[in-house]
Amino acid sequence: FPSHDRFTQDVVSRARRVIQPQTVAEALATSLYESNTVNLPRIAGLLNRTEDDVARELVSRKLAFESPRGGWETGEQYLAGAVRRKLREAQAASQTDPRYLPNVAALLEVQPEDVAMEDITVRLGAPWVPASDIADFAAFLLKGDADYFKIQYSPNAAEWYADWTDRPRNPHGQYVAIRSAEANQVYGTTLPKAGFIDILTAALNDKAITIRGEDDEGRSIVNVEKTEQVALKVQDVKDAFVDWVWSDTERAVRLHRYYNDNFNDLRAITYKGEHYKNADGKYTLPGMNPAMSLMEHQIKNVWHAVSTGRLLDASEVGAGKTFIMGSIAMEWRRLGMVKKPAIVVPKARLGGTIEELRLLYPGARILDFGRAFEGNKRQQVAAMTATGDYDLIIMTHEQLDYLPMRPEAVKSFIEAEMEEVRARIAEEEGETSDQPARSTRNKKKRNRVVKQLEATLERLEQRLKEALDNEKRDNAVFFEETGIDALLVDEAHMFKSLPVYSRPTTLKGVPTSRSQRATSMLMRTRWLLEQNQNRGVMFATGTPITNTLAELYNMQRYIQPQELIERGLDKFDAWADVFTEAATVGEFTAQGEYKPVTRLTNYVNAKELNVLARQIMETNFVDDLPHITRPKKVEYVHKLSMSPTQKAYIQGYRDWE
Numbered sequence: 001f002p003s004h005d006r007f008t009q010d011v012v013s014r015a016r017r018v019i020q021p022q023t024v025a026e027a028l029a030t031s032l033y034e035s036n037t038v039n040l041p042r043i044a045g046l047l048n049r050t051e052d053d054v055a056r057e058l059v060s061r062k063l064a065f066e067s068p069r070g071g072w073e074t075g076e077q078y079l080a081g082a083v084r085r086k087l088r089e090a091q092a093a094s095q096t097d098p099r100y101l102p103n104v105a106a107l108l109e110v111q112p113e114d115v116a117m118e119d120i121t122v123r124l125g126a127p128w129v130p131a132s133d134i135a136d137f138a139a140f141l142l143k144g145d146a147d148y149f150k151i152q153y154s155p156n157a158a159e160w161y162a163d164w165t166d167r168p169r170n171p172h173g174q175y176v177a178i179r180s181a182e183a184n185q186v187y188g189t190t191l192p193k194a195g196f197i198d199i200l201t202a203a204l205n206d207k208a209i210t211i212r213g214e215d216d217e218g219r220s221i222v223n224v225e226k227t228e229q230v231a232l233k234v235q236d237v238k239d240a241f242v243d244w245v246w247s248d249t250e251r252a253v254r255l256h257r258y259y260n261d262n263f264n265d266l267r268a269i270t271y272k273g274e275h276y277k278n279a280d281g282k283y284t285l286p287g288m289n290p291a292m293s294l295m296e297h298q299i300k301n302v303w304h305a306v307s308t309g310r311l312l313d314a315s316e317v318g319a320g321k322t323f324i325m326g327s328i329a330m331e332w333r334r335l336g337m338v339k340k341p342a343i344v345v346p347k348a349r350l351g352g353t354i355e356e357l358r359l360l361y362p363g364a365r366i367l368d369f370g371r372a373f374e375g376n377k378r379q380q381v382a383a384m385t386a387t388g389d390y391d392l393i394i395m396t397h398e399q400l401d402y403l404p405m406r407p408e409a410v411k412s413f414i415e416a417e418m419e420e421v422r423a424r425i426a427e428e429e430g431e432t433s434d435q436p437a438r439s440t441r442n443k444k445k446r447n448r449v450v451k452q453l454e455a456t457l458e459r460l461e462q463r464l465k466e467a468l469d470n471e472k473r474d475n476a477v478f479f480e481e482t483g484i485d486a487l488l489v490d491e492a493h494m495f496k497s498l499p500v501y502s503r504p505t506t507l508k509g510v511p512t513s514r515s516q517r518a519t520s521m522l523m524r525t526r527w528l529l530e531q532n533q534n535r536g537v538m539f540a541t542g543t544p545i546t547n548t549l550a551e552l553y554n555m556q557r558y559i560q561p562q563e564l565i566e567r568g569l570d571k572f573d574a575w576a577d578v579f580t581e582a583a584t585v586g587e588f589t590a591q592g593e594y595k596p597v598t599r600l601t602n603y604v605n606a607k608e609l610n611v612l613a614r615q616i617m618e619t620n621f622v623d624d625l626p627h628i629t630r631p632k633k634v635e636y637v638h639k640l641s642m643s644p645t646q647k648a649y650i651q652g653y654r655d656w657e
Contacts, residue, residue, distance in 0.1 A: 021046050024057045028064060028074075029275030033286075036306055036335045038064045038072035059102045068093035068100060077307060078103075079110045080269035081615065084261060087111065110267055112611075114260045117246050121604035123581070124241040125160055125204040127153060127574040128258060133251060137244055138162070138200060141237070142182045157423050158573035160204035162197050187237055194230045203237040205573075206507065206582045208596040222595060231584055231596055262567060263578065263605065268614045273303030285327055286334055289362055294327060295320065295627065297620045302327045304618055309337060309535025310559050312492075312613075314544045315620035318628050321540040322349075325488045326357040328538055329392055330364065332486055338536050340385070341486040342393040344400050349490060354394055361391070369395040378402060382477040385484065393484060397494065397517070403479040405523050413523045418460050424501050425453045456499075479524060485536055487528060492539035493546065495521045498554045500572045507582065508599040510550050510572070525558050534562055544617075549580050549600045552613065560616045567612075576600065579609045 021027040027043040034042070038058070044051045058064040058072075065078040068089045078086070090103040122129065124137075131153050135146040142148070152161045182188075188196030194209055202209050211226040246252045276283045282293035285302075294302065298320050305311035305328040313321055329341035345353045354368050367390040373381045382403070385393060404410070489495070497515035528536045537559055545551045553575050556564055569575040576582075584598040603609060622628050642650075 024054060024061065025063060027054075028058065029277075032074070032275040036331075036337075038074060040072065062106055065103050065106065066099065068103075075106075076269060076271070079106060080267045082265055083107055083110055083112070083267045084265040112260075112264050112267055114256070115264050115608070117252060117256050120256070120259055121581070122242070122245050122255065122259075123577055123604070124238050125206060126577045127155070127158065127568055128262065128578070129245075129255065133245075133255075134160070134162075134204070136251075137241055138196075140244055141187045141240060142196065155568060155571075155574070158571035158577075160201065162201045162204065164197060187233060187240070189230060189233060191226060191230065194226075194233070199230065199233050199237055203234050203241075206577075206584075206598055208584050208598050209234065210596060227596055234584070263608045264611075266611045266615060268611050269304075269307075271300045271304040271307065271618075273299040276303070285331060287330060287361055287363060288327070289360055292360060294323060295625075297625060298324050298327070301618045301620070302331060305538055306331050306335065306337075308616065309532070309537075310529075310616050311538045312544065312555055312559050312617040313538065313540040314617055315540075315542065316622045317542045318622050318630075319620040319625065321490065321542075322353055322356050323360055325490060325538065325540055326360055326392065329486065329488055330361055332536070333391055338486040338532065340390065340393060340483045341488060341536075342395060342400075342482075342484045343488045343490070344395055344397055345490040346494070347396045347398060350394065350396050353490070357392065357394070364391040366390065366392045366394060369393070369399045373399045373402070378477050382482050385482040393482075397491075400479075401517060401520065403477060403482060404520065405527065406478045406480050409480070409523060409527060413526070414460055418457060420501055421453055421457050421460065425450055425457070480527075485528065485532060486538075487524060487536070488538040488540070489521070490540050492541040492555075492558075493543045495539075495558075496551050496554055498522060498557065500550055500553070502572055502576070508597055510600065511548060511554070522558060526561065529561070549603060550576075552609075556613065556616075560612075563612065563615065579603055579605055 021030055024043065024047065027046040028038065030046060031037065031039045031042050040051045040054060043058075044054045047054065055066070059066075062075045062079070064072050064074050066072050067078065067086075087104065087107040090100050090107055094100040094104050124134075131151040132146070134151045135149045138144075138149045138151070139146040148165060150161075150163045150165045153159070154161070183196040184190050188194070188199050191211060194211060198209060201207070209227070209230045211223045211230055212220050213223040213226075215221050245255065273283065276285060276294075276299050278284050283296065283299040284290065284293050288294075297315075301311065301313055301315070301324045309332075311328065313324055315321055315324075325343055329343060332338045332341055343353065343357075350368075350370070354366065357364070358366065365388075367385060367388060369381060373395065405413075495515070495518040497511060497518045500510050502510050525537045539555070539559060544555050550572065553572055557570075561570065564570040564575065569578060580600045581602050581604050582598050583601045584596050587595060587597045622630060
């Protein structure tokens with residue numbers, strides 16, 4: 001924006017609004033623009049009508065509804081999200097108050113269509129299938145009784161346990177089912193560690209069974225043939241479950257209803273933000289440069305974040321995410337949702353971000369950490385942050401790293417993670433408290449996994465010690481002391497390296513490495529959401545998913561942890577059992593040893609996962625934005641013949657083989 005313009009025109013005036021609304025829709029837009037609320041007295045005053053009259057028209061035109069939980073919501077908010085729950089609440093309220101009958105009628109029209117049984121992927125091991133059904137399935141396979149089996153699921157560990165009960169013994173004390181052809185030949189083997197219960201447990205928990213033997217010199221090696229044989233049995237059990245699960249009418253109806261009520265209970269919201277449109281038809285916000293306006297795709301992202309207090313902006317590069325972040329932060333502050341929002345960017349983007357946001361909001365009070373946040377100046381800058389009345393605080397990823405959480409917050413977070421690791425160690429050693437009694441026959445196999453988990457536990461204990469030592473440092477500056485109550489993070493894919501503790505400890509496609517930066521970010525976002533009633537976190541990245549299916553889960557851990565907890569999907573294994581599919585294939589290691597490897601291969605129940613993620617995520621693709629044109633890539637393939645040296649080199653390998 002040319003510097004001389006500030007001498008010739010008003011560059012900081014409030015954006016213009018409709019002076020005198022003529023319709024309820026215009027008055028509602030003004031109310032939302034001013035306060036982000038459906039303010040009945042204000043709407044009635046603008047139209048010179050009674051509140052009751054305005055309320056009736058708002059409801060009849062589905063512009064706004066009074067929620068049984070209290071307060072008013074816009075139609076686009078009320079008729080989206082958890083609409084099945086809202087319908088139940090409206091139906092209950094309408095029994096005693098007829099005002100809610102229009103709510104019921106409107107909600108009935110937007111209920112998600114039930115996902116058909118044939119379109120629901122129910123994996124063996126899905127956490128929402130009752131243990132009694134798994135026992136019935138095992139009985140079906142062995143043509144026995146469900147009382148033969150002891151099946152348990154541990155929600156805390158997201159692990160299934162299976163064992164025999166005393167029920168299948170005959171008068172001579174022999175296990176009847178164990179000796180059956182189905183248990184030893186069809187769905188099991190007589191191999192050690194590969195009986196029916198072992199295979200059922202492996203199928204439930206997506207674990208591979210490795211059969212070992214000895215070579216001529218007495219060294220332990222993988223028996224490839226028998227390992228493949230057992231892997232086929234595990235797959236046979238999984239396939240049999242898919243055919244069995246919908247075969248009984250009562251069970252099919254029950255599971256079908258449960259799935260739709262718990263995983264198909266949301267309706268995606270289409271955010272528009274029309275109330276931000278001014279008299280000239282442009283999207284402008286209070287305090288914004290009046291010579292500028294936002295584009296339609298930008299304003300819908302802003303309105304999404306203002307409505308929910310959270311957002312994952314997964315727009316492609318070039319969609320204008322910097323303006324989106326700045327507008328969200330300013331709106332959050334203007335509407336009193338937060339007091340001190342901070343925008344966090346890569347170091348290379350710091351100068352450009354500051355310049356662009358000063359252009360968009362010329363009158364904003366912006367605190368730029370810049371070089372001031374170096375060495376012994378950190379405490380001074382932190383004090384300025386805490387005591388100053390700033391609209392925006394802008395810092396780099398590295399500068400945020402210098403603001404650790406208070407030791408007590410770190411202690412609580414790390415101890416919770418340590419408990420998860422300890423639980424996993426106990427499971428690997430067969431000592432989990434709620435696990436049925438079982439032998440320690442897999443101890444050797446588990447030693448390596450246990451050692452890895454114990455090493456992780458030691459690192460966590462060291463981190464805990466370091467966090468407690470931070471409390472003794474006189475120059476420590478803690479994040480909570482700055483007064484920052486919202487984070488808007490650019491290039492958020494840099495924080496995806498969160499470890500996942502999965503029961504198949506060798507599962508490929510699951511991140512196991514730890515990034516201190518990502519772990520610290522998770523602590524900050526959890527703390528902010530707890531402090532701000534589940535609001536105050538926004539991530540922006542053009543690459544939310546690049547390498548593994550689990551990256552979407554990690555993004556949800558940051559921004560919508562509560563929704564995962566409500567559905568029992570906060571543990572990765574539970575989430576993966578509902579929304580991903582794994583496959584086990586044999587591969588050779590670098591040492592030439594054959595080894596069964598299990599990988600996550602693709603998403604299942606993708607529609608329901610998409611709707612869940614869309615509650616907090618927006619995407620904008622450059623090809624869909626008419627104002628952006630990118631040069632078309634033209635590829636030319638040049639074919640070159642191999643040189644004699646190259647041919648000789650390749651032939652040498654052929655001769656060696």
